[in-house]
Amino acid sequence: MDTSHLVKMANQIAEFFASGMEREAAIAATTAHLRNFWEPRMRREIIAYAKNGGAELSDVARAAVIALG
């Protein structure tokens, strides 16, 4: 899958939750969203990317993805 596309989507999700919640709650909400709506191969790829540094992921998105894995 196109990783840059996945990164963009994960950042958008994190951005929504981060705007209305404390950091920890936003991370948990983002993780839950990814678990509920992303097919496993999408999750696997974004987790691999985050574990490799995940440079383009926002802070909340990265933490949420790591929590997924």
Next chain:
Amino acid sequence: MQSIDDKDLGTPAAKSDQQVTLEIDGREVTVPAGTSIMRAAALADLQIPRLCATESLEPFGSCRLCIVQIEGRNGFPASCTTPVAAGIKVRTRGERIEGLRRNVMELYMSDHPLDPFECKAGGKCELHQMAAAVGLERMRYPSGQNHLDLPVDDTNPYFSFDPARCILCSRCVRACDEVQGTFALTIDGRGFASLMSPGQRQQYADSECVSCGACVQACPTDALMEKTVLERGMAERAVITTCGYCGVGCSFKAELRGDKVVRMVPNRNGLPNHGHSCVKGRFAWGYATHPDRVLKPMIRKRISDPWTEVSWQEAINYAAAEFKRVQNQYGRGAVGGITSSRCTNEEAYLVQKLVRAAFGNNNVDTCARVCHSPTGYGLKTAFGTPAGTQDFDSVNQSDVIVVIGANPTEGHPVFASIMKRRIREGARLIVIDPRAIELVRMPHVAADYHLQLQPGTNVAVLNAMAHVIVTEGLANERFVAERCESAEYAAWKKFIVDARNSPEAVERATGVPAAIIRGAARLYARGPNSAIYYGLGVTEHSQGSTAVLAMANLAMVTGNLGRPGVGVNPLRGQNNVQGANDVGSFPHELTGYRHVSDPKLRAEFEAVWGVKLDPEPGLRIPNMFDAALDGSFRGLYIEGEDVAQSDPNTHHVAAALEAMEIVVVHDIFLNETAKYAHVFLPGSSFLEKNGTFTNAERRISRVRKVMEPLAGYEDWQVTCLLSNALGYPMEYSHPSEIMDEIARLTPTFAGVSYEKLDRLGSVQWPCNDEAPAGTTVMHVGQFVRGKGRMLVTEYVPTDERTSPRYPLLLTTGRILTQYNVGTQTRRTRNVLWHLEDRLEIHPHDAEQRGIRDGDWIELTSRAGSTVLRALVTERVAPGVVYTTFHHPESGANVVTTENSDWATNCPEYKVTAVQVMPTRRIPERPTAEQIIRAAEQQIGK
């Protein structure tokens, strides 16, 4: 002419709860106060002759055929305009009355073709029926001056007007005014010179007429007649079914002669439409028997090969073998399916069942992905149910109506007519749209506020409205305290009162003057009953789900939920987009919007389906395309969708489809997607099958077969064949059994059955033990999820921004006579009204670029470019351009990008940065005359 089996009681029902008893011809009759004497008599089976009265229109009192006598009162009052009164004694018969009626009738008949056998309405012409009813046997007046030689106006593609047969009863004029709200017709001139005509003695084709057909239905004679009736003769029987076009879901009587459809007449007892319809549903059904229909299954190994016609069994076996091969080679998750919003609930249910049970994964999605998936996410998150909160009739009790990102007069015309009537009665209107849609100003309707925002700024505007409401003390704190999560409300309140959300702060980004946002917010908050109606202009954005949540916030903070007249209501694009979602078309949800990860839920399905289910969510449509390009997804079964044309960034979709090894297209036409298919399975139109559709108000209505499927099978049967060939048996003998299975597995559908639908006509879900007759208004007393959730909806500008290279914003929409990508409507006479898609551009932007109206222009975005003709108009604001997407050659989706809604991946169709330049690259497209000629040939004119 009304439907052949309609019983016409003469005047509309009165709304009063109070009952009145009177005597008619010696019979005691009790009816609601306000009922006309004519209707009271008809209810007691006493028919009073009439011509200008009909049940769908307010009484007018012009023909004087319906006179009666009332004991103790003078004269002969018209029974259609005289209400009942307690204790009165009415006489509908008697020598005087009958003599007077005959005189009236004689005058009518003296200027009308006499021979009932010549009448095209057969035995259904009310004039001839009334002549017989009043006992008119001979004419005393010599034939003198008359209108019998006036020319027929047949300029409308679907009906003609013969003035010689017009009796000037005004029923058509009133239908156009009262029912449709277009005000296209008049009785022009006085006395003998009077004539019914569109506009100022124009022809239909040149007038304001939108071809809804209400006048044709109201006409008591054969003056206004469907051309199909003139060609094929009057119908002999009628079958009640549901329109296959938009999410209004109008109920129709399909009238047949033998086994041929003669005409479609909107059903007077249909609850979504109350006997009204638009041009598509009433007239544009000819595509069902169009010669382009492909009726034989076809296969080919490679998409570069020509198609080979094969038997059903061979096609099905080939498809099944290929799906199995791909799964063996690339894994269980390498295939999936797409359900259709145009097919029935039962058919969508079976396709998702095939994916989950026969393919063994959850890679199923539906076209709602690209339209209303943010509605699903937003309304479910806020209220607990991903559906509109009201029924359509609710708008009759609204005081303030907000229309945002929707264009009801074009997209949902019948609902627009109800809405316009309410506005004429005094409801106020707020339109939030980048374009001056028709509702902003039209005869007898004008928006109090038009918030002409920049595309992509809905959330900023909605937040600013909420800011005004909270900071000006207009919030309904009691409602919020009782009904909503308090901690979330506190956080939201803190966010919304921040100065960055004030109308003044967002004025620049949105382009809407702060004073207008303030005015609109105050009006909405004041209500007392304020309702929001919205469309794809809200959802098809990177912040589509956020905007749905923001609307929910507005409704909650003002307490506009849980009763008639209020609510948050999506106007659904396709006939069954609600239903397809309800029955489990989303990859993460089983029927009734329940997540696949729930082991208890899966166990219930596993027990009935007899297979183990995958607990992980599947791929959504855009993810399927991405996965196809990386090689992990290689097979797709597509029922009734044209993803190659309707999905964004056509080049990307085409590349993804080309990369797949087995694409099965199951459709009525060889659509654009079929270019990439290996198997084509002929589909059946809505006229050829049994099933149900669920409209935008959650209303489940029956679809009834009126003709045999042309290719031999209804779509649900084909899915069963495919599933059986895949080794997962599906045995149903009728769609009612499929609905029974849905009801068994879905709490919100538990009370739904074909028997109940036949008995009640339709039901709105939830329909179960608590609500056996269905649920009209949702969230009464408390939200489905318990407390309402008010989430912070920060405005985040889309990444799709203008730049010096792409300085304009493109947004898209549709027009009345065409439907989506036009597969159906382009194969009807509707094509005569919309020969091509045009690009609307503001005069200022056009002048800067040297573009004149009608010039060919090149429209370029970061994703691609296409060539269209320009339409220079002030309907769009400077900086914004707009087009429809009904014709494949205009390729609007060649230029749309892959940006999508953060929560659902719904594509951002409504904002694309573009440049528009005059071009010499004139495409080889036919001239208007050639298009008309080709269209006429196609429709066999």
